[in-house]
Amino acid sequence: MAFSFRRLIERKRDGEILRDEEIRWIIGEYSRGALPDYQMSALLMAIFKEGLDQAELAVWTDAMLHSGDVLDFSHVAAPKIDKHSTGGVGDKVSIALGPMAAACGVAVPMMSGRGLGHTGGTVDKLESIPGFRTELDPSEFGVILERIGMVLAGQSETLVPADRRIYALRDATGTVPSIPLIASSIMSKKLAEGLDALVLDVKVGRGAFMKDLDRARLLAETMVGIGRSVGTPVVAVLTDMNQPLGRAVGNANEIVEAIEVLKGGGPPDLVEVCYRLTEEMLVLGGIEADRPAARRRLQEAISSGAAFEKLEQVVEAQDGDPRVLHDPSLLPRAGHEEVVTAPRDGYVARIDAFDIGTAALRLGGGRERKEDAIDPAVGLSVEVKVGDRVETGQPLAVVAWNNGGKLADSLPMITAAFEISDQLGTPLVYGELR
Numbered sequence: 555m556a557f558s559f560r561r562l563i564e565r566k567r568d569g570e571i572l573r574d575e576e577i578r579w580i581i582g583e584y585s586r587g588a589l590p591d592y593q594m595s596a597l598l599m600a601i602f603k604e605g606l607d608q609a610e611l612a613v614w615t616d617a618m619l620h621s622g623d624v625l626d627f628s629h630v631a632a633p634k635i636d637k638h639s640t641g642g643v644g645d646k647v648s649i650a651l652g653p654m655a656a657a658c659g660v661a662v663p664m665m666s667g668r669g670l671g672h673t674g675g676t677v678d679k680l681e682s683i684p685g686f687r688t689e690l691d692p693s694e695f696g697v698i699l700e701r702i703g704m705v706l707a708g709q710s711e712t713l714v715p716a717d718r719r720i721y722a723l724r725d726a727t728g729t730v731p732s733i734p735l736i737a738s739s740i741m742s743k744k745l746a747e748g749l750d751a752l753v754l755d756v757k758v759g760r761g762a763f764m765k766d767l768d769r770a771r772l773l774a775e776t777m778v779g780i781g782r783s784v785g786t787p788v789v790a791v792l793t794d795m796n797q798p799l800g801r802a803v804g805n806a807n808e809i810v811e812a813i814e815v816l817k818g819g820g821p822p823d824l825v826e827v828c829y830r831l832t833e834e835m836l837v838l839g840g841i842e843a844d845r846p847a848a849r850r851r852l853q854e855a856i857s858s859g860a861a862f863e864k865l866e867q868v869v870e871a872q873d874g875d876p877r878v879l880h881d882p883s884l885l886p887r888a889g890h891e892e893v894v895t896a897p898r899d900g901y902v903a904r905i906d907a908f909d910i911g912t913a914a915l916r917l918g919g920g921r922e923r924k925e926d927a928i929d930p931a932v933g934l935s936v937e938v939k940v941g942d943r944v945e946t947g948q949p950l951a952v953v954a955w956n957n958g959g960k961l962a963d964s965l966p967m968i969t970a971a972f973e974i975s976d977q978l979g980t981p982l983v984y985g986e987l988r
């Protein structure tokens with residue numbers, strides 16, 4: 555049935571509820587190029603202002619999800635569970651969590667993104683491993699998943715094509731920061747992976763999409779609700795993104811830090827978030843009854859080397875050079891270092907994750923424009939955490955750089971990111987919803 559798109563836009567503008575068949579028609583027609591961008595933009599703005607109720611959101615997400623291929627890994631016996639982060643700075647969790655979960659019997663069909671704005675992307679980080687292929691066709695993806703229990707790839711072009719078009723429009727029309735539109739965008743892509751369950755890492759703070767806890771909680775509740783509406787268990791964990799996660803911010807250096815975690819080391823905040831999220835995956839998959847038991851199993855997978863071996867297997871299967879996992883000096887390295895030091899004695903009150911992420915981007919570790927190439931070698935090592943006591947002259951960050959102009963462009967932001975006073979830190983995990 556055909557509808558008047560203009561009438562549907564007017565109804566949403568006036569706060570009315572759209573019917574199931576109307577939503578399916580909009581997404582279906584827009585996906586096949588039969589509705590103009592200017593009208594879709596108007597509808598997105600109406601949704602931005604008026605929202606979508608729970609039933610509308612469930613149908614909107616389902617229609618997006620079915621705009622392209624929906625993967626079927628029913629041939630894989632293990633519980634298929636992915637983790638998605640809403641995006642942060644220094645967030646290399648996926649690179650450690652995938653092998654940790656797979657070593658304990660979860661199948662992790664992980665599709666990750668590239669850097670977006672000031673936030674890094676797992677695919678960009680993985681591509682700093684020489685040879686590593688992140689573009690896999692669906693059949694190869696399924697074969698690696700079955701054989702190794704995990705796969706680390708980029709978002710397939712054939713999954714949720716509606717989101718690619720709608721996201722580009724949202725980006726150009728100021729309608730990205732809408733909770734129903736973010737929730738449906740993320741959940742349609744994750745549900746198209748044919749998952750049994752999903753763990754969401756909803757980042758909160760200066761370096762996150764959601765700057766305050768109330769909005770982060772609302773986004774988490776909305777995504778958990780979408781999971782409930784389609785019968786897929788979803789757990790959302792709210793974690794801090796006021797300061798960067800771990801020490802490394804960049805690309806190759808973040809791979810090194812993820813390897814440290816898999817070898818039983820790594821910065822405590824990163825290790826904690828990796829364990830916390832992976833525990834949820836093991837419990838959702840029925841592998842352990844509760845989180846303490848899951849933690850014990852994960853600790854065993856790290857100390858036995860099983861988790862590290864999973865990463866090795868995946869790197870080999872995706873044509874990366876596995877020698878870099880044993881000798882990180884084989885990863886791209888920047889030619890120069892600059893140390894940023896504390897201007898005075900005191901406590902570290904703030905390390906602004908947004909400023910640090912933006913500085914890493916300006917150094918060349920991210921993209922100013924979509925078509926820009928990334929320099930995988932540049933980045934920062936943040937040497938302190940909020941709450942640490944520092945003395946004048948103590949290193950706050952070590953900046954790895956290749957281009958003097960880019961260094962000059964990023965240094966003021968790095969310096970401004972640190973505030974030294976008497977303030978103590980913010981929590982790492984704020985809560986959970988299920």
Ligand code: URA
Pocket residue numbers: 640730735736737739740
């Ligand atoms: N990430 C997504 O995939 N979609 C959004 O809308 C926002 C963040």
